[in-house]
Amino acid sequence: MINFDIDTLKFDANGLIPAIVVDAETKDVLTLAYMNRESLKISMERELTCFSSRSRQALWLKGETSGNYQHIVSITADCDRDALVVLVNKDGPACHLGTESCFTNPVFESENNHAFTLEGLMKLIEGRKTEKKEGSYTTYLFEKGIDKILKKVGEESTEAIIAGKSDDRTETIYEIADLTYHVMVLMIQMGISLEDIHAELASRHVIDHKVKQEKMVGNAH
Numbered sequence: 713m714i715n716f717d718i719d720t721l722k723f724d725a726n727g728l729i730p731a732i733v734v735d736a737e738t739k740d741v742l743t744l745a746y747m748n749r750e751s752l753k754i755s756m757e758r759e760l761t762c763f764s765s766r767s768r769q770a771l772w773l774k775g776e777t778s779g780n781y782q783h784i785v786s787i788t789a790d791c792d793r794d795a796l797v798v799l800v801n802k803d804g805p806a807c808h809l810g811t812e813s814c815f816t817n818p819v820f821e822s823e824n825n826h827a828f829t830l831e832g833l834m835k836l837i838e839g840r841k842t843e844k845k846e847g848s849y850t851t852y853l854f855e856k857g858i859d860k861i862l863k864k865v866g867e868e869s870t871e872a873i874i875a876g877k878s879d880d881r882t883e884t885i886y887e888i889a890d891l892t893y894h895v896m897v898l899m900i901q902m903g904i905s906l907e908d909i910h911a912e913l914a915s916r917h918v919i920d921h922k923v924k925q926e927k928m929v930g931n932a933h
Contacts, residue, residue, distance in 0.1 A: 718752055722794040728764055731796045733806065735813075736785045737910060738831075742806035743814040745774075747796065752787075759784045761798060780804030830906060833893075838900050853897050861901055864894045 723729050728746040735742055745763040747755065751771050754762040761774040761782040775781030782800040789796055807814040840850035853861050868891040875883040899905070 718749060720793060721752075721789060721796075722792065723748065724794075726766070728766070729794065729796060731761075731763065731787075731798050733761060733782060733798045733800055735806075736799045736801050740813050741815055742782075742800070742802065742812070752796075755784060755798070756787070761800060775803060778804065778808075780806070782806070830896075834896060834900065834906060837893075837896055841900055850897060853894075854901065858898075858901055861894065861898050865891070865898055868894050 721729055727748045729748075729752070731745050731747045733742045733745065734740065745761075746766060747762070748764040748771075751762040751764045754760075754771070754773070758773075761784060763772055763774065764770075765772055773781075781803045782798075783802070785799040785801060787796055787798050805812050807816070837850055840848050841854045844851045844855070853864065868887065872884065872887040872891050875887045899909075
């Protein structure tokens with residue numbers, strides 16, 4: 713439990729502080745809302761986002777009407793302590809319009825600068841399967857089928873092991889990247905999503921925690 717004095721936060725003249733709500737899984741910005749001391753305390757006590765409405769001059773618990781609750785993972789203040797980032801796991805759409813995020817209206821997108829994401833790479837790989845591109849190595853793998861894909865996963869696994877055994881950090885990174893790409897091709901081939909893997913890893917984290925506890929108890933005896 714973090715021992716933080718919320719009175720050290722800098723609320724504005726109306727007693728409010730902006731709270732940027734972020735999806736804990738996707739890291740997408742969901743919404744920008746405001747909290748006062750009371751709603752912040754409620755949020756921390758209930759581990760559900762509670763905001764202060766500037767228009768209605770009242771508190772509102774997100775999801776109380778819609779069922780789209782936001783379960784708080786963490787709350788972090790910025791360096792000036794006049795803004796908050798609230799990391800949440802959400803039960804449903806964050807926006808009252810029914811969209812996953814309130815931020816859905818593109819204003820500008822650079823043609824020169826691009827953000828890389830695993831989700832974006834998965835979509836690109838999937839596109840090479842559904843809309844085959846001549847000369848594409850990814851399309852070639854899909855055309856050859858599961859046996860070829862599995863063979864490449866095996867080869868890249870071996871190369872990652874060899875690089876790791878050699879204690880060559882740069883080469884190991886390179887080989888892990890190759891392995892990751894081929895595993896993602898396998899995932900698309902088998903209809904497995906990043907969300908599927910995330911859910912499996914999350915469940916194992918809980919199991920691993922329990923196993924560690926059991927080992928500690930066993931050692932105590």
